[in-house]
Amino acid sequence: MDQDKEYVGFATLPNQVHRKSVKKGFDFTLMVAGESGLGKSTLVNSLFLTDLYKDRKLLNAEERITQTVEITKHTVDIEEKGVKLKLTIVDTPGFGDAVNNTECWKSVADYIDQQFEQYFRDESGLNRKNIQDNRVHCCLYFISPFGHGLRPLDVEFMRALHEKVNIVPILAKADTLTPIEVKKKKFKIREEIEQYGIKIYQFPDCDSDEDEEFKQQDLELKESIPFAVIGSNTVVEAKGKRVRGRLYPWGIVEVENSTHCDFIKLRNMLVRTHMQDLKDVTRETHYENYRAQCIQSMTRMVVKERNRNKLTRESGTDFPIPMVPGVAESETEKLIREKDEEVRHADRAPDSVPDREHESHQSSEQQEPSDPRDDRER
C-alpha cells in the first residue's frame, strides 16, 4: 500500500489503538446469578477454562437457612496470543435458597449500584489517572429447567436489574430436556420475558454490508435466547475422542457439540463477538442512566436546601461554595458543603412552623427533571 501514491497512512490508526490496548490489557466483569445447584460455577469454569471454585465447600440445607445472599468476587488473569484479560467473576451464593426469598436480589442490585457509584466518584475526582473499573458488564441469569418457564423469583430479579446491567438469560442444566422440550421452553420463556416487560441484553443489529453468513449467524443467535447450556469440568472419552462432557449410561453429552447445547453459541457471543459491545452498553447506557439519576437527586437536595435558606433572614451573604445543579462535585467540595449546611442549621432557632411553610413553597419551585432515558438511544 506504500506504493500507492495517494496513501497517507492514517489507515494504520486502528493498529495504533490496538497496540496500546494490548499493552494495557483488557478487563471484563461477569456476574452469575440464580439458585444453587444450577451449574453456575461449572459453567464459568467451562467458559474460561479455569478452576475458580476448587476449594469451595458446599453447604447443606440447614447451613443454608441462615445464610443471606452474599456477593463474592474472583479475579483471574488470562492470557491468549499475547492478549491479557483480567476477568472478574461476581457470584451470588445464597440467592433464592431461603424459604422466604423476598427481595433477595437487593444485595445484588446494591452491589451493582456501588460499583457505579465508585466509578462516578472517581470520574468526578481531581486525579483520574488510575481509575479502577469494577462495573458489572454482563449478568448471566440461570433459569431452572424444572419449572414451566419463568418463576416469580426469576421475573422479579430480572425486572429489578434489567436497567442496571446487561442480562443474558440462561436455561441451565439443559441435558435434562429433550430437544423438543428445549424448544418449547425457550419459546415460553421468551414470551414471558416480553409479557413481563423484561429488558434483556439486545444484540445489536447487523450492518447491511455484512456478508450473508454473518447475518445468518446473527439471526440464529437472537433466536437462541435463553441459551440452553450444559457445563462440565470433566473430560470423557467418546468415540475415541476426548471431549468435555457428561457421561451417562445412555450416552455422552458433549459440551462443545452445538447439536447438544448452546454452550458454543454462548461462549462465542460472550467472548468472541460481543464482549466489547457488552462493555459499551454498560458504559453508555446503564452507567449513564445511573449517573444522570444520581446528579438529579443531588440537584433536588441542593435546590431544597437553597430554597430553605432563601427564606430565612440569614441567607444572602452567607452562601456556601456556589454549588450549581448539574455539576459533579469532588469529595472535598461535598464535605465542605455539608459542613456548611450543618452549621447553618445549628444557628437557626429550632422553630418547626416556618419550616413547614417553606416546604410548601419548595414543591412549587422545583422543576421536574426530564427523564434522560427517553432521550437515550439503544
Place this chain on the structure above:
Amino acid sequence: KNKGLQVLKANSGFSSGGSTLLGYIGIDTIIEQMRKKTMKTGFDFNIMVVGPSGLGKSTLVNTLFKSQVSRKSAGWARDEKIPKTVEIKSVSHVIEEGGVKMKLTIVDTPGFGDQINNDNCWEPISKYINEQFEKFLKEEVNITRKKRIPDTRVHCCLYFIPPTGHCLRQLDVEFMRRLSHSVNIIPVIAKSDTMTIEERQEFKQRVRKELENNGIEFYPQKEFDDDMEDKSDNDKIRETMPFAVVGSDKEHQVNGKRVLGRKTAWGIIEVENPNHCEFAQLRDFLIRSHLQDLKEVTHNIHYETYRAKRLNDNGGLHPISSNDTQEKNP
C-alpha cells in the same frame, strides 16, 4: 455423583493459553471487535499550524495529507492581507483511507509573528486551545452526555521555525515555553532547502540545545514515555527533531517516476526523498506511528491538567442541563 463410571479429570489450574484440550477461549478476538468499532465510529484529529506567513505551512499540511485540506485551499486568496491581530481559522475535512474515516481539522493562525510588535501574539492561540478544553469539559459534566463527545481539542501544534541557520528567535522560545504545557508542540524547520546538510545538522543541534536550556519539552515528552520500548523509540525521534521539511504540491519527473518536489535550476528537491529532507520522517511519525498517542497525551495529560485546574478554581463550572441552552463564559 456417578461414582462407578470412568471419567478423566480435566486440566485444572489457571489457564495460560487455554488448557491443552479444546483449549482456545478466543480472548484475542477482542482486538478485532475493537477494530470494527473504531472503523465504524471514525475519529477526529485536530492539528494546529503556527508560524509567520510565507513559511509554507499550508503547503506542508496539504502534502502531509495528500489532499487540499488547508485553509488556503478552501477558497481564500493566497495574497490576502496580513491580519492586524492573530486570527484563528479552522477548516475541517472528512478523509477516508482503508475504510477508516478521519475528520481532520486544520487550525491556522494567520498573523502570528507578522506584526512589528509581536508581544503576546500567542494569547489568542492559548485562548483557543483552552476554549476547546472548556467545550469538552462542559460536555463531560452534562447530565445527559453524548455517546461520543465531539473532540475539537488541539492534538498537535506544528510550530514552524524559520530556517535562519543561526538560532531560535525570542518569539519561538516565548511561544513554545508558554504553550508546551497545554498542547503537544512539534517544532519543524520550514523551507529547509535553503540549508546544506551540514548547516542543517548544526542548526538542529543549536535549536535542541536552546530548547533544553529553556526547559521546553516538545512532543514526544520524555516524562510520558510508557515503557522502555517507548523510550527507546522516542529517544531516536527526539534526537532527530526538529524535522527539517520541504513541502510541495507540484509533481515532477525524476528517473521516470512522478514525484512531489521543487524544481530549481540546480536540481529537483524531492519532498519524499529522505536524502533531501525529513518530510517522510515527519509524516511517518505524525500519522503512521504516533497519531493515536498524540490524541491520548492530549486527553490524558493536557486535558486533565486543564480540568484539575478548573475544578480547583472552584465555582467556575456553569450549570448545564439538557434543558438549558449553553451559557457563554464570562
